[in-house]
Amino acid sequence: MGLTNSSIGIRAAASELEIKKQAVEDKVVALAGNPNVGKSTVFNGLTGMNQHTGNWPGKTVTNAQGYCATKQQSYVMVDIPGTYSLMAHSAEEEVARNFICFGQPDAVVVVCDATCLERNLNLVLQTLEISSRVVVCVNLMDEAKRKNIKIDLSAIAKRLGVPVVSTVAREKKSLDGLMNTLDNVVSGAVMPTPAQVVYPDAVERAIAKIEPLVRKKTDSLASRWLSLKLLDPDPSLTLEINKFLGEDFLRSPELADALAAAKTELLADGIGPDALKDLIVSTLVSAAEKICRGTVVCEKAQYDAFDRRVDHILTSKATGYPIMLLLLALIFWLTITGANYPSQMLSGALFALQDRLTLLFHAWGAPEWLHGMLVLGVYRVLAWVISVMLPPMAIFFPLFTLLEDAGYLPRVAYNLDRPFKRCCACGKQSLTMCMVSIILH
Ligand SMILES: Nc1nc2c(ncn2[C@@H]2O[C@H](COP(=O)(O)OP(=O)(O)OP(=O)(O)O)[C@@H](O)[C@H]2O)c(=O)[nH]1
Ligand SMILES: [Mg+2]
Numbered sequence: 001m002g003l004t005n006s007s008i009g010i011r012a013a014a015s016e017l018e019i020k021k022q023a024v025e026d027k028v029v030a031l032a033g034n035p036n037v038g039k040s041t042v043f044n045g046l047t048g049m050n051q052h053t054g055n056w057p058g059k060t061v062t063n064a065q066g067y068c069a070t071k072q073q074s075y076v077m078v079d080i081p082g083t084y085s086l087m088a089h090s091a092e093e094e095v096a097r098n099f100i101c102f103g104q105p106d107a108v109v110v111v112c113d114a115t116c117l118e119r120n121l122n123l124v125l126q127t128l129e130i131s132s133r134v135v136v137c138v139n140l141m142d143e144a145k146r147k148n149i150k151i152d153l154s155a156i157a158k159r160l161g162v163p164v165v166s167t168v169a170r171e172k173k174s175l176d177g178l179m180n181t182l183d184n185v186v187s188g189a190v191m192p193t194p195a196q197v198v199y200p201d202a203v204e205r206a207i208a209k210i211e212p213l214v215r216k217k218t219d220s221l222a223s224r225w226l227s228l229k230l231l232d233p234d235p236s237l238t239l240e241i242n243k244f245l246g247e248d249f250l251r252s253p254e255l256a257d258a259l260a261a262a263k264t265e266l267l268a269d270g271i272g273p274d275a276l277k278d279l280i281v282s283t284l285v286s287a288a289e290k291i292c293r294g295t296v297v298c299e300k301a302q303y304d305a306f307d308r309r310v311d312h313i314l315t316s317k318a319t320g321y322p323i324m325l326l327l328l329a330l331i332f333w334l335t336i337t338g339a340n341y342p343s344q345m346l347s348g349a350l351f352a353l354q355d356r357l358t359l360l361f362h363a364w365g366a367p368e369w370l371h372g373m374l375v376l377g378v379y380r381v382l383a384w385v386i387s388v389m390l391p392p393m394a395i396f397f398p399l400f401t402l403l404e405d406a407g408y409l410p411r412v413a414y415n416l417d418r419p420f421k422r423c424c425a426c427g428k429q430s431l432t433m434c435m436v437s438i439i440l441h
Contacts, residue, residue, distance in 0.1 A: 019103075021076055022067055027186045028076045032100055032127060033111035034120050035082025035428075036410065038139040041169035042111055043079035046179070051079050054404055061092040063099055072183045078105065085284075086126045087234060087277075090426055094236060100127060101221075101237075102244045106186050107133040109178065114144035114151060114166070117296050121288035124160065128194035129225040135181050136164040141174075148299040155295040162192040196224075197287045200279055202269040206231055206262040213255045218245055230259055231266070232276050314411045324415050327408070328434070331399050335438060339391035347387035354379060396438045 019028055031039045040051040040060055047066025064079045080099050081092035088094040100108060110127050112120035117138060127134055138151060157164040163181045167174045184190040198204065207227045214230070215223040221244070229237055230250070242248050250256055266276060313319050354375060361371040403409055409431055417427030 019065060019076055019078070023074060026067075026074045026076050027106040028078065028103070029182060029186075030078045030080055030099055030103060030105040030108045031111060032080055032096060032108055032123065033082060033137075034084055034113065034123060037082065037111050037113040037120065038167075038169040039082065039111045040079050042109075042137065042139065042167065042175065042178070043077055045169055045172045045175050046075075047077055054409075062095055068179075070179045070183050073186060075182070078103070083123065085123055085281075086130075088236065097237070098240055101130055102240055104220075105131075107131075107135060107182060109135045109137050109182065111137045111139050111169075114138045114140045115147055115149060117151060117156075118288050118292040121160075121291055122284050125195075125197050125284050125287055128160065128162065129197065129228070130222050132162075132192050132194050133185050134162045134192060134194065135178065135185055136160060136162060137178050138164060138166045139169050141166045142168045142170075150297045150299060152295040152297075156291060159195060159291045159295070161195045163190060195287075195291075197283060199228075199283050202266060202271055203228075203231070203276070203279060203283075206266050209262040209265075210255065210258045213252075213258050217249050217252065217255065221245075228280070231262060232273070232280060311411070314408070315414055320411070320415050324412055327403070328412070331396065331403075332438075334399065335392045335396040338395055342391040342394075343387050346391065347383065350383035350387055354383060392438060400434070 021028070031043050033039045038053075040053045043049065043051050043064070043066060044053065046068040048068075049064070049066040051060065051064055051066075060079055060081045062081065066077050066079070068075050068077055078099060080096045083093040083096040085093075086097045086100065088097045099105070108127055108131050110120075110124045112124065124134070124136055136156070138153065138156075141151075144151060151166070153164045153166055163185065165177045165181050167178055169175065181190070185192065199207070207224060210230060211223050211227040214227050218226070221241070226241070229241070238250075250259070266272075271279065314323060357375045357379060358371065361375060400409075403412075413427040413431060415427070416430040420427050420429060
């Protein structure tokens with residue numbers, strides 16, 4: 001675990017990453033993907049670093065960089081926070097979106113969860129709208145195998161128009177294929193031709209109206225994607241676009257007029273701002289569905305029936321909350337009350353040793369100030385800290401890890417998302433709060 005001030009501090013998500021290449025020919029690669037799909041595990045496997053990993057979403061909240069090299073090429077890998085889409089809803093999703101959209105990486109690896117590939121393709125399709133140098137890394141293949149899910153990777157690659165590789169990120173050897181493919185993409189030996197999502201006619205007409213003007217204004221951002229974003233404005237994204245381009249490019253009267261005309265036409269077709277958002281999302285969802293049709297096969301149609309039943313019990317209103325409260329209360333009780341016994345034993349033993357040390361110092365004829373400083377100062381404080389802090393941590397963290405391995409923590413995050421949202425936070429922060437409350441206790 002690598003919880004540092006830079007990764008959890010108040011400015012963590014907002015901080016921008018300065019890419020530090022070791023050599024000018026280094027290629028910058030973004031590791032993007034949905035939360036909890038193994039991006040940091042891939043990153044650690046490739047770079048030998050120790051980014052925070054764990055079985056719940058939202059561990060990585062800021063970008064991190066590391067280095068790796070193949071025989072052909074050296075890379076700066078950038079581990080970015082998980083995001084379900086490029087329409088960012090939280091600070092860390094903004095960090096991810098900003099790096100993919102404006103970080104100008106030489107390639108983007110979109111790490112996907114093989115057990116729910118269709119849902120993950122939503123982000124893949126959005127990334128393809130921005131960059132053509134994309135490699136799709138279908139991770140957690142061992143889990144897919146366990147669930148009897150068969151994936152025809154080459155058929156998916158054909159439909160997406162970009163290379164698709166499979167990995168089991170916990171096994172470093174399986175990352176070789178990813179790096180070979182990455183070599184081919186960044187060297188130009190493989191030229192991806194990304195599939196383009198086709199939106200309903202009215203939206204396509206609106207894009208066509210403004211895209212030529214957008215293209216005239218900038219060639220560093222994908223004009224089709226940018227046109228779509230102008231039709232469906234997101235204030236934080238508009239701000240980033242202006243920052244990137246160094247101008248408020250909507251001030252161009254020609255573009256502003258064309259945009260107003262396109263929006264009026266959309267409205268005439270009955271497509272207001274909310275309907276446009278829905279249309280974009282539903283088009284992406286059905287495109288992902290089409291790609292997975294026939295290429296992702298679950299041999300057991302009800303392969304996840306048991307998981308779903310357990311999920312329902314753990315996350316439904318009637319049973320989810322009582323179970324969660326009981327479990328968390330039990331863990332806190334075990335940690336707080338249970339720790340009293342080892343705490344007492346430890347403090348008894350450590351303070352008995354303090355008396356011995358005092359006798360020893362007196363027998364040596366050590367001056368009182370030395371005894372006061374070393375025994376009554378340094379040793380006593382250490383003894384207090386160890387006997388108070390060690391037992392609760394030794395109980396809490398293994399129990400928390402047990403819940404994590406069982407996959408229960410994402411359910412806690414899900415259950416608490418709604419109440420946390422009311423306080424302008426999100427459910428996954430509850431997990432950090434649990435850890436912090438034990439540390440503070
Ligand atoms: N079985 C299996 N587990 C994996 C694999 N790759 C990663 N994991 C596990 O999946 C969990 C999530 O991995 P992370 O690397 O933390 O995921 P992430 O995408 O960085 O997550 P966020 O930063 O929260 O978005 C961890 O418990 C990993 O050990 C894999 O190929 N197979
Ligand atoms: Mg991560």
